[in-house]
Amino acid sequence: MSPHRTLVAASLAIAPLFAGCLASDASSAPEATAEHEADISFATYYTARQDLRRCAYPLCGGIFVSAVNQDRTVCADGTLADECYVADIQFSSLLMLAGVDGTIREAIGEKRESTRAVLFGDLFPGQSGLGSLSLRFAWVALEPAELRGAFHRVWHNGVVCVAAPCPSFDQEHLNDGLPRTIHEVEFKEVPGNGRDDFDSGRALFSSLGMILTGQNVVLENYGPAGDATVLQATQAFLPVVLPAIRGARAPVDSGPILGRRPPGGGGGGGSGGILNTNVE
Secondary structure: OOHHHHHHHHHHHHHHHHHHHOOOOHHHOOHHHHHHHOOOOOOEEEEEEEOOOOOOOOOOOOEEEEEOOOOOEEOOOOOEEOOEEEOEEEEOHHHHHHOOHHHHHHHHOOOHHHOOEEEEEEEEOOOOOOOEEEEEEEEEOOOOOOOOOEEEEEEEOOOOEOOOOOOOEEEEEOOOOOOEEEOEEEOOOOOHHHHOHHHHHHHHOOOOOEEEEEEEEEEEEEEOOEEEEEEEEEEEEEEOOHHHOOOOOOOOOOOOOOOOOOOOOOOOOEOOOEEOOOOO
16 A cells, blocks of 8 residues: 555544544535545645735735655646645645644744644645645644755554564655655654654554654664664654544553663664664
């Protein structure tokens, strides 16, 4: 199954969890959202910024979006641009049920370079003809930071090994095809609360995964099993619905899944790690 279809399947699976917290205006959501939700073939990951120009809505007051990991973005009218203006956001049923539309709007911010939101959806002309974003899902960072490196979605793949390093994480380079496996994720450059082991663990162990900016590095002779590929993250985006999900952290084996790298090298077994300290 492709990463896009896995993501949408996971989103649909958790939708019933929010049936009791339907936003008061959800019943009046435009029909365009429902029409587009079933087709994900054109869905794209975007960053965005608020439109601060001073003119009458809908000509101003929407947002500008840009496809991550791409030099140019395909706009609602089919043209290519560095960023595209959209007059409004059509929130998916899941996001409306979760009541997180305000959280997403607040996280977008004034600058794409430090936005706290990554948006997954597609563009269409909309009623105004100025563009609309059909938003399927979103990830939000807890604190702002300058975005450095490529954008990746990362999730735990269930692999457990007897010797480190262990290829326990799948990594999707956003808007660019199939995932690869990596061994560990390092969070020491992620600002403040974004390094929290519990929130990071819940996100990485969910099917929705976590979106991280950063770069991969190969650490030679990391452990008994050889070299390790580590994603050195600079910003972390959690699934926007995660704080509303009740339940304990996903069970883990006895290895250092959520621990820190032991002194002198990689762990002795278990799954890949989530690192908050320097990787030497």
